[in-house]
Amino acid sequence: MSLKEKATAFLMGRMGKTAHVRQVTALDHRLLQLEMQMPDSLAWRSCQHLKCQVSSTALRDYTVAHYNDNTRIATLIIDAGHIGEGSKWLRQLAPGDPVAYMGPGGGFHQPTGASQLVCIGDASAIGHILSLYHRRNPEQGFHTLAIDEDPLPTEIMGMPVRFSDGQEKDVISWLDKLQLPLHDTTFYVAGYIPMVVQTRKLLNQLGWKQVKAAGFWK
Structure with a gap:
């Protein structure tokens, strides 16, 4: 195991949780909708992201586009139209697959009171x-x-x-x-x-x- 793999494993072991894939839907040739069953409730705010482990050495941040607190289902909309570890990981996911993640984090931007x-x-x-x-x-x-x-x-x-x-x-x-x-x-x-x-x-x-x-x- 490389040093980077050890560091990623240590970080996820200390701070990570595990969600499970419910469904992956192609919205077009590049946008994919990932629905995940979360292990517990998220204190969801706009523009928050989950840091997902997409390989043994790579983590990627994906914004929670929608969250249903009653079902604990989080929906992510991800651009998989480029070559990268995140896109490769996403296209291989199937219902029931585990997803190691940390968060949510961020959420600095929220809807203002403007009309x-x-x-x-x-x-x-x-x-x-x-x-x-x-x-x-x-x-x-x-x-x-x-x-x-x-x-x-x-x-x-x-x-x-x-x-x-x-x-x-x-x-x-x-x-x-x-x-x-x-x-x-x-x-x-x-x-x-x-x-x-x-x-x-x-x-x-x-x-x-x-x-x-x-x-x-x-």
Whole structure:
């Protein structure tokens, strides 16, 4: 056993718990919906993640998109459209398989009291955005723009999704059509770090002040 394997085993042995796979569903060619039966109740908040062991040496953070406290079922939406240990692990899962995890952790971003919530992110941020959608006040307006190379489903777990290739003029046009109140709108931007930085800069240039950003990968 390598030093990294020993360190991972020690960490999971001290802090880890075990959930079990209920179902893995393909939402499209890259987004997979993982439902897990948790061993005990989660004190779930928006944007919290579970640190899952995907190999003997690798841990990956996945946001809890939805959690049912009555059934203790946690749902994760994961982008498996790239080559990596997390994607390989996810595509091999079957009902009943154990999943070692730690958490939940994070949860810094929560729905504000603004009348309009606007989320902009790529495929890796869909779980993050869904967690906000499911924890919002039903009276709040909620708008999601998915910026990615490939189109995503137009609706995910009941949440409408508008696709964009990320061109600045397209983002501005979409925002103009929404006619959002300047002082009563909160933005959430998440996903690929350069995209997050660029989008946050654009929103600031357009005069939006309430922008919460979370970068996931480079």
